[in-house]
Each structure stands twice: as C-alpha cells, then as structure tokens.
Amino acid sequence: MGWATRTGVAVGVVLALAGGYAVADAYDVVPGVLTLEPPVPEPPPFPQAPGAAAAPPLEVELPALDDAAPVPATGAVQTLVDGLVADTRLGPRVGVLVTDAVTGDVLGAAGESVGHVPASTLKTFTAAAALTSPGAHTTLPTRAVLEGQETVYLVGGGDMMLAAGAGDPTAVNGRAGLGDLAAQVAGELRLTGRTTISLRLDDTLFTGPAVAPTVDPASVRNGYVAPVAALAVDIARLTDEEYAPRAEDPALAAADAFVAALAQEGVTVSGDVVRAPAPSEGQGRTVGEVESAPLGDVVAYLLQHSDNTITEVVGRVVALDAGLPGSGAGATQAVRAAVEGLGVDLTGATLADLSGLGDGSVVTPAQLDEVVGLLADPGHPRLRPGAVGLPVAGLSGTLDERYLANAGRGVVRAKTGSLPNVTSLAGTVVTADDRLLVFSLMADAVPDGGTYGARLIFDDFVASLAECGCSA
Numbered sequence: 001m002g003w004a005t006r007t008g009v010a011v012g013v014v015l016a017l018a019g020g021y022a023v024a025d026a027y028d029v030v031p032g033v034l035t036l037e038p039p040v041p042e043p044p045p046f047p048q049a050p051g052a053a054a055a056p057p058l059e060v061e062l063p064a065l066d067d068a069a070p071v072p073a074t075g076a077v078q079t080l081v082d083g084l085v086a087d088t089r090l091g092p093r094v095g096v097l098v099t100d101a102v103t104g105d106v107l108g109a110a111g112e113s114v115g116h117v118p119a120s121t122l123k124t125f126t127a128a129a130a131l132t133s134p135g136a137h138t139t140l141p142t143r144a145v146l147e148g149q150e151t152v153y154l155v156g157g158g159d160m161m162l163a164a165g166a167g168d169p170t171a172v173n174g175r176a177g178l179g180d181l182a183a184q185v186a187g188e189l190r191l192t193g194r195t196t197i198s199l200r201l202d203d204t205l206f207t208g209p210a211v212a213p214t215v216d217p218a219s220v221r222n223g224y225v226a227p228v229a230a231l232a233v234d235i236a237r238l239t240d241e242e243y244a245p246r247a248e249d250p251a252l253a254a255a256d257a258f259v260a261a262l263a264q265e266g267v268t269v270s271g272d273v274v275r276a277p278a279p280s281e282g283q284g285r286t287v288g289e290v291e292s293a294p295l296g297d298v299v300a301y302l303l304q305h306s307d308n309t310i311t312e313v314v315g316r317v318v319a320l321d322a323g324l325p326g327s328g329a330g331a332t333q334a335v336r337a338a339v340e341g342l343g344v345d346l347t348g349a350t351l352a353d354l355s356g357l358g359d360g361s362v363v364t365p366a367q368l369d370e371v372v373g374l375l376a377d378p379g380h381p382r383l384r385p386g387a388v389g390l391p392v393a394g395l396s397g398t399l400d401e402r403y404l405a406n407a408g409r410g411v412v413r414a415k416t417g418s419l420p421n422v423t424s425l426a427g428t429v430v431t432a433d434d435r436l437l438v439f440s441l442m443a444d445a446v447p448d449g450g451t452y453g454a455r456l457i458f459d460d461f462v463a464s465l466a467e468c469g470c471s472a
Helices: 003-026 074-085 119-132 178-190 217-221 250-264 295-305 308-321 328-341 365-376 381-388 451-466
Strands: 094-100 106-110 141-147 151-155 159-162 196-202 231-233 285-291 412-419 422-430 436-443
Touching: 074 094, 074 106, 074 451, 094 365, 119 295, 119 308, 119 328, 119 365, 119 381, 119 412, 119 422, 141 159, 141 178, 151 250, 159 250, 159 308, 178 250, 178 285, 196 250, 231 250, 295 308, 295 381, 308 328, 365 381, 365 422, 365 436, 412 451, 422 451, 436 451
Parallel strands: 151 196, 159 231
Antiparallel strands: 094 106, 094 436, 141 151, 141 285, 412 422, 422 436
16 A cells, blocks of 8 residues: 555544544534534623612602692681680680691681790790701710820710610610710720729700709609700609609719719729819810710600600700800790791790790790791701601600590691690691691680690590581
8 A cells, every 4th residue: 555545544534533523522422612502591681789770669658738728718717716715614715826837827716816825835946946956967975085094074965865775776765875885985995904994074065953943843853854964864764654753963873874884894983973074175085975866856756755854955955056055044045046037926925944844934826836837837848857746646645645536636746735724735737628737726724623624625626627628
C-alpha cells in the first residue's frame, strides 16, 4: 500500500471517528458542545427589590366631608338652642354657640358673649398655643451631663412623662426612659473603668409656684394635679390609678429612680442627690439623652385624658419658647398671646391657670368656639393635631363612656369640662347631611347635685345636631 493510500485510509478513519464522536456528543454521551436537547429558556428578568416595587394606590377609607354639604337652617338650630337654654336643670347661666365649620356663620346662639367658667375646655387654648409654637414636632429632652470624671448632672427638659426603666417608642406617657438614659451613662463610664459617681439634679427649667395659687390644695391631695417640675416619672404618680397620689417633689423622685436605674447598670451613686445647675457648655459634656414624644402627641394626650399637670407643663414650654419665664404666670401670658395671635379676640377673658382646674378663669362661648374652630380649620394645618386629638364620643378619652346610645357616637369630637356646679363641652359634630359644625356649651350655675345630669342634657343636644337633616 502506497503512501497516498495509507494517508487516505488514515484520514477516513479519523473522519469516521470524528463523526462518531459528534454523534455521541449530540446525544450527550460524551462531553461536548453539541446537544439534541431543546434550548435552555431565557432566564426571567432580575427581580425588583420589594422596597423598589411601586405601591398600590392609596384608598380613602373615609371620604373627606364635602364643603357643599347642606348647611342646617339657622331657624332649626336656634330652636334647639332655645330649648336647651330653657331647661331649668342647667341653672340660670347657660351659654351656647353653634357655627358652621366651613363658613364660620352662626347657626344658633344664646349668651355667646357672656363670660363663663370654662373648666377643662380651657385646655383647648393651650393646645392651640403649643401647636402654633414651638410646634407639633418639638420634643422635650432629659439629659445626663458629665463634669470631670465622676460627677453626673441629671438635667430636666420638661418631660414629666418619663418611664422609670426602658422607654416605650409606641407610648406617649413613657416614651423616654430613665433606664435608657442610665445605660448611655454607664456605657460612657465603662470607657474609663469608673463605676461610682456623684449625682446632681438640675431642675431649674421651670420657675415660680409648682401649683397655681388658684388651685384648691385638696385637688393636689386627691391626685387631680401634680406639682409642675422639669422632670418626673409617670406624671409623678405613686400608683397606677389615673388620679393617683402624686410625689411631693416629682423631680427628686425622678432622680431617685435614675439612681436605681444606674444601679441596674452597675453604677453606684455615692452620697445623696444634690440640686445644682448643670455646668455650662465647655465645662461639662452630654453623655446621654432621651426625648419625649413629639409635642403634638403630648397635646393629644392632655386633651384625651384632660390631664391638668401636663397642660400646665405644656403651657410653660410655650412660655419658654416665647422668651418668657417658665412659670405659671409666664405660661398664661404666653398662651393668651398665642391665641390672640391666631386672631381670637380675648377681650374680657381671664386665664387664672391653663388647666381650668383653678378658680377665676372666664371665657365666653364665642371665644371657646373660635379656638375649637381654628383647630378644625384646614387653613391652619399645624393646629390639626388638636382637632384629631379631641376625645371621640363613645370611643375614646373622657367621652369614651358618653354618647353610647345616641346619634353623637363616633361623629362628635369634644373637650369636656366639669367642676362643682359647672359643665362645659366644646368640639365638632358631623350632621346627618355630612356638614361639620362647631359648638360650645357652657353652664356654670348648675344646681347642686345636677352636674351629671347636665352632661346628659348637653350630650342629647349635640346628638340632636348630629341627627339634623334640617337644611334650609
């Protein structure tokens, strides 16, 4: 066999082998790039991160009230007002004003320009002032300042709603915790290996009498109000009841709670807690800080619970923000100025305190109605937390057990007021025609023993407004 023949045979063998391998490759018998399997499908697109996905459109659960909803006829509302004022069970001094929330027009009135004792409805003035300035987003800090290596100052910033232990980020009363502050301080001290300190208390933020001189001392003893202080635990309550006995010295009681919280962190306080102003900036440094709930939430709390102490605290915060002393006198001056700054004419009004608990406060139904109207006015959005913070009839706050069996349940938001021989109520109501009305009701000469009954009479009157399909 010649060379050419042998070469041809060899090539043929190679081609045969190559063809056989290709066949084997196509059937995936041997490794290779050929296959008779169907092609691999294209991969799906890379998934979007959940956070980047477009959210579904928001749905309005409760549609906004229509400004074109029918307005109740003035004659119909006035007839209701006349019947209320004629009820002798309310006594001889009754003031009433009902206005349209959109236009401000008077729908029914009696004695609306006569000064009456407001009781706790006066708290709406402090709410409006605080939401105006310093504003709903303001928080009140409680700080720990270290001077040198072993002296810590506990500095109150106006938060009387501290928790003794850890704070609760979902709470208003107890948002900031002394336990959290102690943990911050202990962490700083560990850097130097120090476990023993001296503690000073700086509660100089507020000045003047801790309780308004117009307040009956029995109200303090009965737990209706606590001495105002720059810091306190649980509004100085000594037990869990709403109207519990209060600490006589709320700031010092809070300092004692801070000592206990430090001990839980392995830090010992030597000696007694001594009051002293914190060192100026540069002489000491902040080694811990906790902040209260925003002021908008605090305002809602004081309205819901009709909390006298927190109202007075918030008033003093308003005073400090206005450059006035953080005293009771400074607070009433600042709140009055803020409300007048909103356009309310307070001629003839007297603010003896801010909670309405003390003797001597006088406002008219017209002044009260105008303040509540401002809270509900969409043209004043910064005041909105005051409107939505009002108790809801039959559902929340001081109205949770009222209106349970009448038409006002769920459609009335109002601030209550009650003192011996005094009943007041001011808020908003949605009528059967979906019209929002503002009302203020005041009676300050209720016969002895008739205060509870007067509440029911007022509630029935507001329920009649809720039922009103009495358009012109």
